[in-house]
Amino acid sequence: MVLAANPRASLEGQHFYVVVIGGGINGVAVARECARAGKQTLLIEQNDFASGVTSRSTRIIHGGLRYLEHGELNLVRESLREREKLLRDKSHLVHPIHFLLLLNESSERSAMKVRAGLWLYERMAGKPPSAGATEMELKRLERALDAGHRWSFFDYEDAQCEFPERLVAECLMEAVEAGAVVRNHMEALAVNVAHGRIHGVLLRDHITGRDERVDASWVINCSGPWADRVCQRSSIRMNKPMLGGIRGSHIVLPRFSGSPTAAIYTEAVDGRPIFVLPWNEQVLVGTTEVADSSDPAQTVPSADEVNYLVRSVAQLFPKAKISGQSVKHAFAGIRPLPYSPDNRPSAVTRRHILHDHSDDGAARMISVIGGKLTTAASLARDCARRIGLHATEPNTIAMGPGPALDPLLDDAVLEIARIGAVSEESARGMLEWHGKRAADIARTALVSAELRAPICPHTSHVIAEVVEAYRREYAVTLADVLLRRVPVALSACWSESCSREAALRIGAVLGWNDHTMGANLEAFEMERAAFLRPAAKAEAALEAAAD
Template sequence: MTAHRDHAVSRLRDGFDLLVIGGGVNGLGVAWDAADRGLSVLVIDKGDWGSGTSSWSSRMIHGGLKYLEKLEIGLVRESLRDREWLLRRAPHLVSPLPFVLPFYRNNAHHHLVLRAGMVLYDVLSFDKSLPCHRVYGRKGTAARLPSLCRDGLQGSALYYDAQVAYAERLCVEIMLAARRAGAVTLNHAESVGLTVADGRVTGARVRDVLTGDVHQVRARFTVNVAGPWADSVLADVPAGSKRLIGGTKGTHLVVDPFPGAPNRAMYYEALSDGRPLMVIPWLGRYLIGSTDKRFDGDLDTVRADEEEIDYILTETNRLFPSANLTPGDILYSYTGVRPLPYVPDGAPGDITRRHILHDHRPHLDGLLSVIGGKLTTFRSLAEHVVDEVGARLGRRTRCRTRRLSLPGSPPEGPAAFTRSFAAESGLPEPEARRLARIYGVRAREVATVINASPELGRVVDPASGLRAGEIVFAVRQEEAATLADVLARRTMLGLEPDLGRSAMDAVAEVCAAELGWDEAETERQKTAYRRYLRRFLERDPDPQTASRT
């Protein structure tokens, strides 16, 4: 156990103004905002920070072009405003991403409707730093995208949204911001039951997943931001019988560049059902998807099914006929469940993406549950939640996070910082650039640890340049407590084509020395990581490795 975790566990006996259950992007945003306004806050998650739905998205920071069809104008404006905030306040993690929207005769929406949507998108983002959209005719579109299907092509629009390549790192930085503001942050800590007295939630019993110890936590107010697990948090308390979450399943496939692959992201309508799909350049590969299916299964083991894989590949091959993608081309897939409000009937695409604050009164006081929420709008959602909590606690204060930046944000901009850091870090330039891309200005802190001794400067993974000091930094400074934490959500090796398998043994060795694991625990951690990888349905080049999982 680390010094930080020891301290956080010792704080569980304290009383808090606010207990936040759920450490995804939205729960962490609530913890940051509340702590910054002076509330005493504890935020917990049964897994790691951002290890749930926040890690399984399309990794877009976007206004929600498709929401215009549902006339959710307020949601689109809010999303576009938060997109701009992230581009300015976390530019090391969030970058502009150009999209092409092709117009086809057989589209569910006429090209004039799509062009009108583009104009409205620009109007609603009047304060943006990104360029406005441009429209191209059939010839101009074909010239720019020669591999695009020509059958029925009428033209296209070029517009801009943004991408967060490492959504996991976004969550880690929001956690760090919350911690700096004074919040107590404890991952791998599960709420195993809310405590109720006289019709009011007074806290929760919290189980330390790493030790099995159960702690009683007292809080004046509790916010359930557990995403698709929100109903599970409410089990065994008189919160009303109404089901809150009706999650839908979204699957993405990761493939290498393919014949005819576009140099820009594509946002297009599926021929089979008119749903929006995407082909997105991502970390030198392509992210294609996603699906939108109702899901009632095990949230912790959800993964792609054959129907989804066939659907995504078929539609991608229709858009780019020379691609000829097959299941054998898939490096891996990942699947998440959107925490949407429960709606028993209708198309999944018709369910609102706007977040809802569910007040459990009169059944229970002292409790709010958050339904829905997007990666893009975590800051606005948090402001909404903390405004409500403050009113209920008699602590009305103004939100300040709109004026704040995330901890890794470089004031001089990512490009200028990367150049100066590469020159001063003492590391090979590719390694320095990788650290700057993942940590922003905090890369200097990582480099300080790496340069502290020959052992910490030892290269652990030659392919990426990962050094022992970065792993130690992840444990000591970023609350990594398991092998999966380090590989999947700190060093980001878990997103490489082999999902970090080739580095697993060497990384586990460093973790064992830092966290005090014996041989049995080290093997248990590796087994747990292999089990975690089952969700990815990855193409495994090593049959012996496959047999071990």
């Protein structure tokens, strides 16, 4: 069907000290931590790494300014510390971003309280106060905002990871380098439980169609919003659910006249906080909070949510004339928050919980509930300690060989361009998405003109990146590549014709026949449409809501 670059040897009968179920940000971080502690580790993911809620987030690496409102000071402290580490160790993927908190005269939040909160936030981060927006930026923004209001602006700094999919891919490679065995498109059908403890996991390999059984000393359930489902299918009985799923939706708009260059944190039409962010040369607006206990794989934004986000951003920027038709696409994910039926969604703690299943008749199994992109590494250390492993020191980050290459440095760009005989733009793209591995990819590109060719006519990312994704980053399907390892299909101008062109160029290098090409393309388009609900569907949803 597709190129499986890494042969999938059977796992039947093998013993692993730890089996990690779920390859989102938390699962890859836990697998990396356990493998670094020297334990035989297996990480399995039913679809693709990072295809769950991790790729449906707002993509902010934040200390959690909002958690201050709920008095979660320890969580803010931990998040700020982890944010700084990501800024340092993954500087090609995680970059500082300037935030403007906007309030108008009808806001219920008092300016004094906000100022005090920001002062505390910056103190806790141990950084000098943010330099602030320039006069010109503020003027430009003021011109675009609704002139009928009196706006107050508050500056602060946080960070953004435009592609958490790439963060997961790198963490995955680090887990593999530390000795973990990893398998995507492999589902945990059930955890085997007998005599009050777990013994292993029954797996289904969706590529080979085989069912395999592995033995395990520990199982860590990192399946995010699927965590209760994994327990149910393993007949692990609990007196209440672990999760109270809260759906969050986003819309993606093309840049519009006056669209902000800073990240905007403001209030939606109902006074809830929302973000309007520059993202991937587009504008990302989110999010909502709607209780949702349906299958997380099927979750989509409702008409009401799309409408709410459109109205909120249109009200903020009336001159841009934003309507449902402006929406390029919309996507949704379920926050795997702890079950907390008595709390408003915004008041449910964002701190992670490690649920030990000893009292549920399944000793040596832990379910991870909650967590953030920002705090995945510290969650993984907690998890390792909980199962008696020696966790890595918070400040040691073992990375692949070679010094860091900074995509902002022209020298690094020139060096990659020279190694791969590619344009400076392609070299910069490689550095931004692949960091230290850019040099290896450039060497692959050097082999032929086909490998140096762009993936589609509108991108500077090249076919060599795709080949490396199949070869070394455990991509199996075209969607694994174009949505997550080399996520060009998230870009502003991607269309069906780009998909066809990309499949042709990739297929030519990988030797696909017509049938393989057709199957890859069809599966890719289906997955893209299921994730990024196209504008037409969002529009239909809006019309339905208006009826």
